[in-house]
Amino acid sequence: MIPTVAAVVLGAMRVISAVTSAAEYQRVSDIAAFTGTLGELIQEIELERDLTVPYIVNKRSQESDLNLIDAQQNKVDVLAEKVLERVPEIEGSLGDLGKEKLTRVDGRLSELPNLREITIKTQLPALPALEKYSLVIGDLLRFYEEVGQAGTDESIDGTAAALTALARAKNEQSIMRGLLALGIEMRNFTPIELDAVTAARKRFESEIAAFRAAATPAERQLYADTVTGSRVDQAEFLRGSAMERIRLDRQLVNLDGTPGEDSEIWFESSSFGIVRMYEVEKQLVASVVQRADTLAAADQRGALVNILVVVVILALVLLITTGMARSLTTPLRRLRSEALEIAGHRLPDLVQRLRESDAAHESVPHVAPIGVSSADEIGEVARAFDEVHREAVRLAGDESRLRSNISAMFVNLSRRTQTLVERQIALIDGLEQGEQDEARLANLFKLDHLATRMRRNSENLLVLAGQEPARRWSQPVEVTDVVRASLSEVEGYERVVINVPGEVALAGQAVNDVIHLLAELVENALSFSARDTRVIVSGNRIDGGGVMVSVTDSGIGMSPDEIGATNWRLANPPVVDVSVSRRMGLFVVGRLALRNGIRVQIRNHDGGGLTAMVLLPESLIAVPPSAVQQSPHFGSGGYAPTWTPKGQLPQMPPQHETTGGWGTPQLGSTGGRPALPSPGPLGPSTGPYNTQPPPPSHHTGPQHTGPQHTGPQHAGPQHTGPQHTGPQHTGPQPSMFGPPPRQQGSAQTGPNGVPGGQPSMFGPPPPMPQQPGNPLPRRKFDSALGGLSGLSERDADVTGPLPAVREPAGQDRPEEFLPIFASVESAWFKKPAEETKAEDAWKESKADSAWGVAAAIQQPQFEASTSAGLPKRVPKANLVPGSAEPGRQAAASPPPSLSPDRARSRLSSLQYGVRQGRAVARGEISEDEGYPGRGE
Secondary structure, three states, rough: OOOHHHHHHHHHHHHHHHHHHHHHHHHHHHHHHHHHHHHHHHHHHHHHHHHHHHHHHHHOOHHHHHHHHHHHHHHHHHHHHHHHHHHHHHOOOOOHHHHHHHHHHHHHHHHHHHHHHHHOOOOOHHHHHHHHHHHHHHHHHHHHHHHHHHHHHHHHHHHHHHHHHHHHHHHHHHHHHHHHHHHHHHOOOOOHHHHHHHHHHHHHHHHHHHHHHHHOOHHHHHHHHHOOOOHHHHHHHHHHHHHHHHHHHHHHHHHHOOOOOHHHHHHHHHHHHHHHHHHHHHHHHHHHHHHHHHHHHHHHHHHHHHHHHHHHHHHHHHHHHHHHHHHHHHHHHHHHHHHHHHOOOOOOOHHHHHHHOOHHHHOOOOOOOOOOOHHHHHHHHHHHHHHHHHHHHHHHHHHHHHHHHHHHHHHHHHHHHHHHHHHHHHHHHHHHHHHHOOOHHHHHHHHHHHHHHHHHHHHHHHHHHHOOOOOOOOOEEEHHHHHHHOOOOOOOOHHHEEEOOOOEEOOOOHHHHHHHHHHHHHHHHHHOOOOOOEEEEEEEOOOOOOOEEEEEOOOOOOOHHHHHHHHHHHHHOOOOOHHHHHOOOHHHHHHHHHOOOEEEEEEEEEOOOEEEEEEOOOOHHOOOOOOOOOOOOOOOOOOOOOOOOOOOOOOOOOOOEOOOOOOOEOOOOOOOOOOOEEOOEEEOOOOOOOOOOOOOOOOOOOOOOOOOOOOOOOOOOOOOOOOOOOOOOOOOOOOOOOOOOOOHHHHEEEOOEEEEOOOOOOOOOOOOOOOOOOOOOOOOOOOOOOOOOOOOOHHHHHHHOEEEEEEOOOOOOOOOOHHHHHHHHHHHHHHOOOOOOOOHHHOOOOOOOHHHHHHHOOOOEEEEOOOOOOOOEOOOOOOOOOOOOOOOOOOOOOOOOHHHHHHHHHHHHHHHHHHHHHHHOOOOOOOOOOOOOOOO
């Protein structure tokens, strides 16, 4: 039924369209025919106007001119009667605007007798008379526009536009005929008349240009072939000669250079061109009428054909529909309904259930067939759809099982690798604690750092498998510490400059994921930028809420298309596939960001490279934990260190082995690794602190102020991120050009027995501030599941200070670290324990009073600071009272002689060592080979 109705409606619409189009074209034909009659009337009125102007110029005294005017007026009256007779016929074919134009035509024709009375029998000047005639002709010409507005054919529209432009151009040519006739009779032009001639010429040229633009090539050729000849050229020559004489301020006499009546020659030659233009106009009108009649007849025939076709199709459709309705309706309806049910509900729900369930232990569900059992084509389509349905279900089950197996494989591999890595890290810790050789200790630090990177790769597998951290932080952690902890997960972190606000903290449940996310971004920035460039990690609060952390490098950058694809993958992490193995970091960042509601976007940097912007939402921002000022462990004169602003890593020194502020060897090639803060024995700390008491005043040799340890702290070297810039040594530092330091007893060794500083061969150098980022990195945490909470004491010792966690009420607090412990610590840990006899109990000694005297120097006295902000020590201001005899003053030793050759040799050796170390790190040479750049 529906196809039948559709066929009938379609056929009826085509018939109606054809009939309407035929009527429209017939209307266009009628309007064009009326326009042709109106054009003939306009032609005669233009001639009447141009004959009246010379008559007025000759003071209305020429009887012959008046006779010509009377004859022309009779022609105009006859044509006007013909036009007025056709007005009622054409009025029904016009719209509202067309009827208004037709009314103006009727009114102007009715005003012709009054206009003639004024121009012939009054003293009206020639130019106003010409303008009054032009107003009548202008209203008649406006009706030409109805020809183009009534049609729907492009050919008719173009010809109608060309017809209108040509009629207006002919009128302007007629105006110039009358004005030049006036000027020739008067031998000159007034300024107003000259302006009228110039304006008429410009309008003529404009209308001719419009005609050429709208006309077809054939119509343009018709105009060129018709409006031509010697008389047309003569008229153009006379017009140009007249305008030239006016420009030269000469009279309009003898325009063509031959004796004769110039006005008669001009009027005849210009009238010839106007008549030729009217011939072209009549042909254009005939072309429009013919085209409209042809199209109307074609539409009428099309309407008849459409009626017959609709009737035939309707009969056939009724017959076929009646025969096939019962055999097709039922199975098609069933097939359609069940197919839509499968496609819209059953199959998507089944696929979703397989994805969410443990597909490894489920079998492929049974697929119920469509209830169409016929053997025709509809039944075959139903069976084929059943096969497609079963295959889709099977593939969905296989994909779900494969995804589950891959996730389980990732989890198993990650757990095994993490277990081995944790054991490896524990073993490395043990080796570090007992190692005193600087080179081997530096290599152990490198190995420790590589193990930490291996652990992060294992955590990446957990992210791929969709696993979440088993343990999370329960307390907020400052964003600065989170960024520093992320740097501990990457190599080349000494190239990273941090500028992150320290007053913002991150909620504990997101700390692990944000550290992992930032580590991946920083590692990518370091990998794709030159080794001599910096990577800047900056952050700031944003107005809309949250914190924006940016990672900017100066690397090779990416194209706009690559950036767009990368940002899309970050916002829409794909399912695990082969591409994940090539861009695991990108996938991990996207998964971690999606898990925590973080937005990550990559943009090109103005100075080259990329900027990765990480928007931490306001929901992850928490109030930072109150920072408790860490006081010195020993009451023997230590002072609080001066810290560098958070988020700023100072400039890294060249790669060479130095002795850090803790008295442990540190390799400058990798730099110190920042880590999360850890609670110290006296409360939470934000960084390392100087715990060594100042040396007694009577000691003249260099003495190292290595750190002392409290409670169960790790005995190995430590580093907790950017170090303080204040002085950490009270004696001279070891020079990097001097000989290696010598062992001078326990009073001058660090916690691992590493010797303190020795004076160099160039004399005692000035104290060097601790270089942040210079010591080798330590791992961030030690957890088999990759979590950051619940760290052991060993992990807290390795990673540096962690946020203070409130202890339960019943838990024992650590014992207070007393100053007396500092003096005997090395003896307790370096000598085997011996059984204490009763007679070896502590006895009073005269030295006990010295402890009371030493309390006077717990607060060092400083009277000024250097330009770098370091305190200036006042000689003997902090001595223990009574330790120096008054009046004695050490003799000033002469400065050692400096050898330029030896200094040059030392610097060359240092540069060679740095190059060789970098070459070994890049794998270009082995450790046993010499660097080829060595000049020796």
